[in-house]
Amino acid sequence: MSVPFPKIPVLDPCGDEEDPREFGLRTLQFLLTERVVAAVLDTDALEHALAVSQLIVIAAEMTEPVRDHLRAVRADILTTIGRRQRQQRDAAALAARSRPTSPTQGQPTRLRRPVPIKPTPSAVRNPF
Numbered sequence: 001m002s003v004p005f006p007k008i009p010v011l012d013p014c015g016d017e018e019d020p021r022e023f024g025l026r027t028l029q030f031l032l033t034e035r036v037v038a039a040v041l042d043t044d045a046l047e048h049a050l051a052v053s054q055l056i057v058i059a060a061e062m063t064e065p066v067r068d069h070l071r072a073v074r075a076d077i078l079t080t081i082g083r084r085q086r087q088q089r090d091a092a093a094l095a096a097r098s099r100p101t102s103p104t105q106g107q108p109t110r111l112r113r114p115v116p117i118k119p120t121p122s123a124v125r126n127p128f
Contacts, residue, residue, distance in 0.1 A: 009034040011041060014048075024048030028056075031073050038073070038080040046077050053077070 011030045014023040027049035031038060038046055053074050 008040075009036060011045065014045075020048055021052055024050075024052035028052050028073070031077070032069065038076040043081060043084055046081055050074065050077050050081070 009030070011027060014020070023045070027041065027045045030036070031041075031049060041049075053070070056070070
């Protein structure tokens with residue numbers, strides 16, 4: 001008897017009529033309630049969630065574990081966005097270094113002249 005894998009939660013993308021703040025709030029709520037890591041979401045959704053999380057006022061009745069969880073989610077979002085930005089910078093720098101800066105840079109290649117083709121005797125007698 002096989003044990004089924006748990007269902008992975010999925011965040012619906014931002015709708016056409018959805019306000020970016022509402023989407024950010026929904027993304028932040030998703031991260032807080034589903035207990036998933038921020039790396040499963042795209043950078044745009046994480047940036048919206050980060051912007052909304054800065055607007056949240058920590059209420060006096062909020063317990064310490066809830067505050068800690070909110071801080072941990074924000075730290076996870078910041079770490080994920082920072083890592084993705086570093087990866088993009090590194091990839092761009094690698095691509096810039098691997099591109100030749102001049103047409104003669106790199107291994108020289110020897111150009112070979114094509115071998116001349118002798119026309120057939122019938123082509124010589126009747127050119128057209």
